[in-house]
Amino acid sequence: MSEAIAGSGRLPRQIPYIMGNEACERFSFYGMRNILVQFLASSVILAYLPEATREGMAKEVFHSFVIGVYFFPLLGGWLSDRFFGKYNTVFWFSLIYCAGHACLALFDSDKTGFYTGLFLIALGSGGIKPLVVSFVGDQFTRDNKHLAKIVFDFFYWTINFGSFFASLLMPLFLRNYGPAIAFGIPGILMGVATILFWLGRKQYVRVPPTRGEDPHSFANVARTALTTRTAGQGRPGLTVAGFGVALALAMLLCWAIELLFALFDAPIDIGFWPKDFGFVITACLALGVLIAFGGVGTSMQLERARGQHPDEAVDSVRAVLRIIIVFALVTPFWSLFDQKASTWVLQGNGMVIPHDAWWWPSKIVQTAGQMQALNPIMVLLIIPLNNIILYPFLRRIGFEPTALRRMGAGIAIAGLAWIVAGVLQLRMDGGEQVLLSSQFWPYLILTFAEVLVSATALEFAYSQATGAMKGVIMAFWYLTSTFGSLWVLLTNAAVRNEAVTAQIATTGLSENAFLMFFFAGFAFVAAAAFGMYARSYPMQDNYRQA
Numbered sequence: 001m002s003e004a005i006a007g008s009g010r011l012p013r014q015i016p017y018i019m020g021n022e023a024c025e026r027f028s029f030y031g032m033r034n035i036l037v038q039f040l041a042s043s044v045i046l047a048y049l050p051e052a053t054r055e056g057m058a059k060e061v062f063h064s065f066v067i068g069v070y071f072f073p074l075l076g077g078w079l080s081d082r083f084f085g086k087y088n089t090v091f092w093f094s095l096i097y098c099a100g101h102a103c104l105a106l107f108d109s110d111k112t113g114f115y116t117g118l119f120l121i122a123l124g125s126g127g128i129k130p131l132v133v134s135f136v137g138d139q140f141t142r143d144n145k146h147l148a149k150i151v152f153d154f155f156y157w158t159i160n161f162g163s164f165f166a167s168l169l170m171p172l173f174l175r176n177y178g179p180a181i182a183f184g185i186p187g188i189l190m191g192v193a194t195i196l197f198w199l200g201r202k203q204y205v206r207v208p209p210t211r212g213e214d215p216h217s218f219a220n221v222a223r224t225a226l227t228t229r230t231a232g233q234g235r236p237g238l239t240v241a242g243f244g245v246a247l248a249l250a251m252l253l254c255w256a257i258e259l260l261f262a263l264f265d266a267p268i269d270i271g272f273w274p275k276d277f278g279f280v281i282t283a284c285l286a287l288g289v290l291i292a293f294g295g296v297g298t299s300m301q302l303e304r305a306r307g308q309h310p311d312e313a314v315d316s317v318r319a320v321l322r323i324i325i326v327f328a329l330v331t332p333f334w335s336l337f338d339q340k341a342s343t344w345v346l347q348g349n350g351m352v353i354p355h356d357a358w359w360w361p362s363k364i365v366q367t368a369g370q371m372q373a374l375n376p377i378m379v380l381l382i383i384p385l386n387n388i389i390l391y392p393f394l395r396r397i398g399f400e401p402t403a404l405r406r407m408g409a410g411i412a413i414a415g416l417a418w419i420v421a422g423v424l425q426l427r428m429d430g431g432e433q434v435l436l437s438s439q440f441w442p443y444l445i446l447t448f449a450e451v452l453v454s455a456t457a458l459e460f461a462y463s464q465a466t467g468a469m470k471g472v473i474m475a476f477w478y479l480t481s482t483f484g485s486l487w488v489l490l491t492n493a494a495v496r497n498e499a500v501t502a503q504i505a506t507t508g509l510s511e512n513a514f515l516m517f518f519f520a521g522f523a524f525v526a527a528a529a530f531g532m533y534a535r536s537y538p539m540q541d542n543y544r545q546a
Helices: 015-033 036-041 051-071 073-106 111-128 132-138 145-177 179-199 218-227 236-263 279-305 311-341 343-349 368-396 403-429 436-464 467-494 498-505 511-535
Strands: none
Touching: 015 073, 015 111, 015 132, 015 145, 015 179, 036 051, 036 145, 036 179, 036 343, 036 368, 051 073, 051 111, 051 279, 051 311, 051 343, 051 467, 073 111, 073 132, 073 179, 073 467, 132 145, 145 179, 145 368, 218 236, 218 279, 218 311, 236 279, 279 311, 279 467, 311 343, 311 368, 311 403, 311 436, 311 467, 311 511, 343 368, 343 403, 343 436, 343 511, 368 436, 403 436, 403 511, 436 467, 467 511, 498 511
16 A cells, blocks of 8 residues: 655645546446446437337436436445445446446347446445545645645536536437447546546555444444433434335335236236336335434434433434435435436427527537436536625625525425426427427526525535544435435326326316426426425534634
């Protein structure tokens, strides 16, 4: 192991390897992600389905993939902390990541091979997601920690520029050269990312894994709270948590029984579990039940952990449980945001590209999927505008844009973006030829909402949790995207029900228009609930003292 740390005046010499790795990995991820729905909707992968249902299935595959990407950070973080350390975990998951890209490029006409590739990419990308940033932090000491901001700023710009160029270029490669090339290029870049990371192996500072030896971790404090007996009192919290475990297992069992009867062509409908609730939906619902009931149960008995754990550890667990509620109310936002790469792309396919207009960059923008490139560019513009103009203006007129206010407003503004998208859909349903450029406005509004929610949420969470709990906070933050896509899958399952589709028909709206207004309303309800909870939230300040 090398302790190669540069002096305080320059970056550690191993940092360029990590920076190059991050740049290539981000392009590879967004390169395949942002063409996935476009490819699936018209590919032989879904040719076995009736044409009218292929777009819905393409959305379902995409959001199942997103669920995996943001669930597997739990596995990567656990393996790194308990067994292998950050370097080894990132390297081996990167190889899995590369194998997934290879499957996409090689099996673009084979359902099993292609889905295997998506699973491997979700596993690899999710596995390294929580580790790279913290691995960068390990390379700095107190003497040069001020230089870490340069690297983290680079990461931020890399994510947005990688997303911009991937969104702009990969749809063109898909259209002009086919899926093997379009999926192969991101795979090559992921291979380059892995090689760059490996080349720096002898220079990295490698912090050994803790192997779960922290006696005051979140899990240990929660376990103590749930299992400790108090004279003259029962353990209602343990009962609640145990009920959550039993309910989660029952959900998985019902799904398994339903699957078995389907496999053996049972002559009757057993009805143990909704047929459209596949494993992904069921597993996510079970996970949600475990978190909800486990959190409530732990909160009920948390004070019993005092004396066996330091007060700071107990208070930190209490803070995490409060933050989980905030994060839960943010999940509807992600259900709207992530559909810009699915629902909005499919909507754009039905619009007219204004190639004859003098202002339209026809040589560059030729497909609806390329409109996704607006998001990262707008992020880079909106963040400084907010910090330099909007927030100071609000303070001057006596309104403090606190983190919770920004997040609540962002959720509501995301709903406005979907109102605009719904109006565009109504125009299309009425036979009007709507220009693809019209999607600029919902993209602008949604990106503004993203800046208010996403950039603010981590700042808020880090200020509320002590240093020992920040890793736990990151794990729960990733799960907000998982549950955001779960809402989409549940909605897709609902519209496959004849009773639901019949009810939608009575509104006079098309299914697409109805769902857009539904998600807008979902965001408004979530924003209202968020605002009510925020009014009673006890703010903390756990920033490190200078």
